[in-house]
Amino acid sequence: MARRRLAKKDIRALNATLEQFGVEFSKKDAVELVTMEAGTFTVVNGEPAFVSYDGLFFPHLKFLQTHTTNLPRLTVDMGAVPYVCDGADIMRPGVVAVDEGVVAGALVIVVDEQHGKPLAVCKALLDAAPLKEAVKGKVAENIHYVGDVFWKLTG
Template identity: 55%
Template sequence: MKTLSKKDIKQLNERIGREVFSKKDLLQEECGRYYRNKELVFFTLPQGRLAPSLKFLLKDLYLPKVTVDMGAVKFVVGGADIMRPGVTACDEGVMQGDLVVVVDETHGKPLAVGEALMGSEELLAATSGKVVKNLHYVGDDLWNA
């Protein structure tokens, strides 16, 4: 694993689009995965975009939320894409292609990180179909990294 310099940390914050890490943080990178104190915090998607890990989101829930009913939970944590019938709410302002965190309606806990397949207005108006592509979920390889 490569330990990131202060300059690398600054560039990482710029890629994320917000000040997530301080220059005092001990960050390491390996194969497009970024670790703080040996815990996965961000990973690189195939198109080069960075996404936060669910363990990071447990501490800093900054992504827009898509809320699912409890009947959808087992499918989401099994890796399924999020289907419109299971969605109970969506934060305003979500645009197609945005990263979102999928949470359960009872506890509000992060279940998955996904990519919105449509904007929030279109998503809420839809009655069927896939609305979020599941990129990382509780129990997957990234969760266990």
């Protein structure tokens, strides 16, 4: 495991990347890059914030529990929760609400309908309108979920 604290100029460069998520870190934040076999984690003030893995860069679920981003959301019914938390892709019958900003190929946050808690970060397979009209099939590919390797590595 390699750990490196970012300088102020590196934080500025990182903020340019984070702009797509509507997130910005200040120069006062302690920002580190932690490289592990599973991927590279951006750690801010001791908490995991973002993950870089297999060419993808996405927010860590622990970060999403305490911070907001501009990523659109898919809301799933409570019956889908155990499957999503076990790494299953998101199927249309379990989706109860779709944000208008959902775009095919872009990241979405999957939340449960009862508490609105983030369960997964996924890649949408359909735009919002066709997704709302669909009645069956896979609508999002699960990338990071509660209980996966990224979750477990960060305690």
